[in-house]
Amino acid sequence: MRVALIGYGNVGKAFARLLQVKQSTFPFRIVAIHTARHGTAYDSNGLGLAPPWGPAAASVEAFLDEAQPEVAIEITTLNPESGEPAIAHIRSAFARNIHVITANKGPIAHAYSSLNAEARRRQVEFRFESTVMDGTPIFSNVRNNLPGVKILGFRGVLNSTSKVVLGALQRGLTLEEGIREAQRMGVAEADPWYDIDGWDSAAKAAALANVLMQAQTNPQEVERRGLRDIDPQEPARLARAGKTIQLVSSAEYTNGSVRLQVSPEILPNTDLLASVAGTSNLLLLYTDLMGTIGTLSIDPGVEQTAYGLFSDLVDIARSV
Ligand SMILES: NC(=O)c1ccc[n+]([C@@H]2O[C@H](COP(=O)([O-])OP(=O)(O)OC[C@H]3O[C@@H](n4cnc5c(N)ncnc54)[C@H](OP(=O)(O)O)[C@@H]3O)[C@@H](O)[C@H]2O)c1
Structure with missing residues (x-):
């Protein structure tokens, strides 16, 4: 599955390391990464841990159009007051029929219901396990294991x-x-x-x-x-x-x-x-x-946040 990362800080790097470790059993490929200051990197064969940065894409829309991923992972800096620009990034991916995973709690805290409705309209998946408790299953536990429970x-x-x-x-x-x-x-x-x-x-x-x-x-x-x-x-x-x-x-x-x-x-x-x-x-x-x-x-860290993204990705790969 072709994956694009929007943001490549602590979480993005831990996620890229995790994908390398699990590559033989879960052949996901990071084909593009976009950042605020480091630039943008593309390789449809898969990027390594230290991507060769080129000039920054003009916009997230331009980045997604060039990268053509199946899944976009939104892991930019949290803006607690508005959830932006992450909400706009997610909408841009949905508009291109791209599945979205995020560890950024801003969009879920500010705009979950409209984002979820948009994902349904577009028939794409939307996952966010790492937004609360660093990847420990909360949302997927309720969704998968507690049918009918209020x-x-x-x-x-x-x-x-x-x-x-x-x-x-x-x-x-x-x-x-x-x-x-x-x-x-x-x-x-x-x-x-x-x-x-x-x-x-x-x-x-x-x-x-x-x-x-x-x-x-x-x-x-x-x-x-x-x-x-x-x-x-x-x-x-x-x-x-x-x-x-x-x-x-x-x-x-x-x-x-x-x-x-x-x-x-x-x-x-x-x-x-x-x-x-x-x-x-x-x-x-x-x-x-x-x-x-x-x-x-117990004492969660960035590796667990990365695992939450990974588990969301596996879930999407199995459901499409
Ligand atoms: N760290 C954790 O343990 C943890 C746990 C749960 C959830 N989260 C959430 O996960 C997200 C990422 O956390 P992090 O620790 O990886 O943050 P981080 O180390 O600060 O990295 C943020 C990344 O986002 C990029 N970025 C910021 N604004 C952008 C924009 N407008 N467009 C494109 N890229 C942009 C930055 O680019 P540059 O590299 O160019 O600056 C950087 O690569 C946050 O929302 C955080 O709340 C983190």
């Missing part, structure tokens, strides 16, 4: 940076020291305040609600409080009392619509959401037929 709500600890920062506060360090620790570990967003103020958690909550609960929402509509809303001394005080604070993303139906919240919550250490150590993430789905289902990803 998702009634969820609670999750979905942002690794806030976990690291709260851990630092618990040990008596400052917010800034916690942020530096998360940056050293490589888990913080380019702008760490986006994690600290709950925007990343809000974008993930909106994405989950849009896909799993048919909400038509966006991150701005999430009731949001972040770590700047707590007393920095409180995590250390609570630790002495056997309690912890976690930045929890949650959803529930109220009066027929989906209410989304991101908030630092005080939890007893025995609460499942409090018990997940390190940078690990946990999501609990509340369902009508299957009770509560929990998914845990």
